[in-house]
Amino acid sequence: MARLLKWTVGSAVGLFVALFIIVPIAILWLTSFTGEPIPILEYLTKGQSSAIWQELSHNFTLQYYGELLDTKRYSQGLVNTVGLVPGFTALFLLIALAGRSLISLISVKLADKIGHFLNLNFASIVAALLTVFSLTWQNWLPESTLLWHFMHWLAPGRSGEERFLQTFGFCSSVTVVACILGTIAAFCIERVNIPGRRLFKVLSIVPLALPSFLGALAVKNILGINGVLTKALASLGWGLPFEAQSVWASGLTQIFLYFPFVLLTVSAALEYFDTSLTEAAQSMGASSFFTFLTVRFPLLMPGILSGAFLVFVRSFGDFSAISLLMPLQYPMIVVEAYRDLSGSTYWGGACMLSVLMMLTVLGILGLQKYYLSRANFEIVGGKGHKRIQRSENPWLCALAGSFCAVIFFVPLCFVIITFIVSIAGTWGIEFLPSSYTLSRYAEVWKASWAADSPLANSFMLALPGLFWSLLLATISAAFIARSNSPWRHILDFCVLLPFVVPGVVFAVALICTFNGPPLALHLTGALVVCAYILTSMPYGVRSAIASFSQISRNLEESSSTLGAPSLLTFAKVTAPLIRSGIAAGAIMIFIACMQEVAITLMTCPPQWRPLSTYIFMEIQEGNVFNASAYGIVLFLLIVIPYSLYFVFTSKQNTTMHN
Secondary structure, X not given: OHHHHXXXXXXXXXXXXXXXXXXXXXXXXXXXXXXXXXXXHHHHHOOOHHHHHHHHHHHOOOHHHHHHHHOHHXXXXXXXXXXXXXXXXXXXXXXXXXXXXXXXXXXXXXXXXXXXXXXXXXXHHHHHHHHHHHXXXXXXXXXXXXXXXXXXXXXXXXXXXXXXXXXXXXXXXXXXXXXXXXXHHHHHHHHEOXXXXXXXXXXXXXXXXXXXXXXXXXXXXXHOOOOHHHHHHHHOOOOOOOOOOXXXXXXXXXXXXXXXXXXXXXXXXXXXXXXXXXXXHHHOOOOHHHHHHHHHHHHOHHHHHHHHHHHHHHHHOOHHHHHHHOOXXXXXXXXXXXXXXXXXXXXXXXXXXHHHHHHHHHHHHHHHHHHHHXXXXXXXXXXXXXXXOOEOOHHHHHHHHHHHHHHHHHHHHHHHHHHHHHOEEEOXXXXXXXXXXXXXXXXXXXXXXXXXXXXHHHHHHHHHHHHHHHHHHHHHHXXXXXXXXXXHHHHHHHHHHXXXXXXXXXXXXXXXXXXXXXXXXXXXXXXXXXXXXXXXXXXXXXXXXXXXXXXXXXXXXXXXXXXXXXXXXXXXXXXXXXXXXHHHHHHHHHXXXXXXXXXXXXXXXXXXXXXXHHHHHHHHOOOHHHHXXXXXXXXXXXXXXXXXXXXXXXXXXXXXXX
């Protein structure tokens, strides 16, 4: 009976994953060649599988991929997003690694030598050479050459801003700067005895709980025509170095919202770092700087690369902040994919761009995993390591404390300014509002009881998504962590896909699949809930797997030996031990559901519009006062459960240590 139940539950989870992840991604890929979605589900339910191949062979074309070369906004959108230097460096490394795999079929020794050569130092050299070429080709490359025409088509920008964007890419630049800030902040908190260390750790919640569209709203309120900083500088006779609607404003918004990803991953690595390794290097005569470059920095690379990947994925798929702050003359690939489907229902272009975005993210993920697997990054040995000694140098403490205060104040300032705007009665040319009111919050409360309330809709969509996502995540994590089946690796990869794939891409895939019979779910609340389940499941799965990995199988085997069935063992032994991981996953799932914009905007019917998309549309329409009030409500709905869990886990850890 227990085995039958396991098989039934496993089959249900597998069917759900196949129906809402594998099939949509496959249809998305096929549509990029056909220009119209192939109704695979309809053909399969009618037993007409041959019709799939007939339609594919009849409509197959490379026209839409050719438009990447012919349509300027497509090519420029890809270049502006990724950048020539990061893009060609990654492409070169992927081709080299593919060639190495082919060579390994002939000579394993030669392939190993090539693999040893293709390290991070080599990647840095390639990137440096490409940077010099990309920044200087217009000055020395003859116009009569084919290479000049190719570069002029690929990177025609003449201004400094255009050349910077095309050379380094928006998302790549955000990732690099966020990594620098996050790594420095982690060292300041973990290695310097600065005052308010715990406060800074708590403040790291703020940017993580702040949706990017609220960050964009705050930047408009700060740097806009009537922004706070604009008025303050104008009173001194100064002007802003850049406007709210600019590349720099978009980049700074993402940097200050996403740097905590690097901070958390590097802090976790520093917490378990064996200081005897650096002491051994210094005892051999190495300077502090040389020790950092040769010992500490390489061993922290897994944390830095993990944080960098999270930042890149978030920045790459951040439709809301880019669409609200990026000037129209700088096309971005995520916005162009959205416009093709939502504006003109151009399936071929939208799916082609979506496939390119998906391949870009998967390529970066593959490179990250390759470089992490090629080296040994062990920093915790069998023996205990020394207790961390934080620097007491007063100058260093002051400098580190000031740095942390500045970078954590910016996201906090986003919240403060948004709150001031939400309670402003009238606000003209004055530096601060001339009057204040809470009437907007009264209107929010009154409107929350209406039938089409955005606040009520958020809970109506997020709570079912939370329940089913947590249930499926726990079942999937148990299968991945406890099963020896080879299918566990496939399930792990499929569950991860909605996390790494940008929201716009996943929305396009879902619309392609469920835009007609037999499951015409497009523009229904059911499809939104399913999308929430799939995009938030990775948080629950990763959290539950981490909890499973900390539990010895001997406990479960002892229960089974005493005659307890597997379900009773899970309920009485395993579940209580993984409840903290499940709670962490539940909070992250809830936050992901409440913050989601792109998928909801493209799949949700108007009567089911949740708080996130309502705020986004209010910002687009210029209703900043109303958007600010709803934005503060959404921020509180996200940050309060996050803070409660932070306090709970802190007390739990203190009790365990005592």
